[in-house]
Amino acid sequence: MTGQRDRWAELTGGQSGEEYARRFAQLAESGHDIHGEATFCTALLKPAARVLDAGCGTGRIAIRLAELGHHCTGVDVDPSMLAVARRNAPTQEWLLGDLTRLDTLGLEQDFDLVLAAGNVIPLLAPGTEPVVVRQLAAALRPGGLLVTGMGLDAAHLPLPEPPVTLTEFDHWCTQAGLTLRQRYATWSGDPYHEGCGYAVSVHCRPAP
Template sequence: MNRWEELTGGTSGEGYAARFAALAESGKDVHGEAGFCAALLPSGGRVLDAGCGTGRVAIRLSELGHDCVGADVDASMLAVARTAAPDLTWIEADLSRFSPPGDFDLIVAAGNVLPLLETGTEAETVRRLAAALRPGALLVAGFGLDRAHLPVPPSLTLEEYDSYCSDAGLILDARYATWEGDPYDGGGYAVSVHRAP
């Protein structure tokens, strides 16, 4: 069982969606991840939202003209995504066992996806995601590195993540502290952009 399922029991879709709806209603920008990714994509780029949850990022990127697919292990999250955007492709899958086609321009793993995987599956998950990228395409992952930025105890360091990416043939392109593109300063959250050769 992955750490997300241990944390939520796989029943948090409606509550998760309601939290972001409330943030949006209060005037908060809930599309930072999508905006960040859109700036890196070619027009009409093909995107995999890995660990898509309720589909917030994929749906926004689709609205911006990109061809999006979402994958998540949590059926309750996917139920919300399918209701919100029935025309998009939503796949129920454990990312450590998922083999998407290798034709994506960008794969995004937002929302602490990687630290919430089943412990010990991180390297295999990165390998599978890397294999789904076109040459020159990007893997973008944002996740917490300390207890202040995670709902569970930290389990993945940047050094480990970079080594998994390197082993999968990816090259670090850039690293930021936020989805707004602030420079990474060694803090407790990082957005990493790795490129396929």
């Protein structure tokens, strides 16, 4: 642990797992597609790919990716979220850990795709973002993909203003040896343009 509370913990106190799960269950019951992230990632992957869901929360995406045939590991720093994930998919690998110290969790660092959805990057502890991006990049095999989703304005964040800009994020990715391959405005693949309130980015770790 870094000793510094991340923005997610400041917002929730680390006790929001059940409430978060109920919210998505209600969305599913009302007919909403709650699997957009998993569908997006699957389109980028070969069958039976290795996926790391970084900031996996209650495991909604990782569980769906496993149902689609991929091998998924979930990591989160919030025990209340992981408790839900472990209850819903007890045979999957769920790890309690700080993303700034991902390399201490004993993972084989050859993932085909690392996912940081659900505003993981903006909700990190202030100042740790470049470290986390380096850790996520290091977990990829050569040719592997880092897929992120983040709000860029208050309407798409649980914060009064965005703590991270795309320019900063792309700079951290470049420093970590990643190159931007694609960017969209939604998980459905809508085109991104300047001023969009949300960005889905696909960065690649180049093959040697």
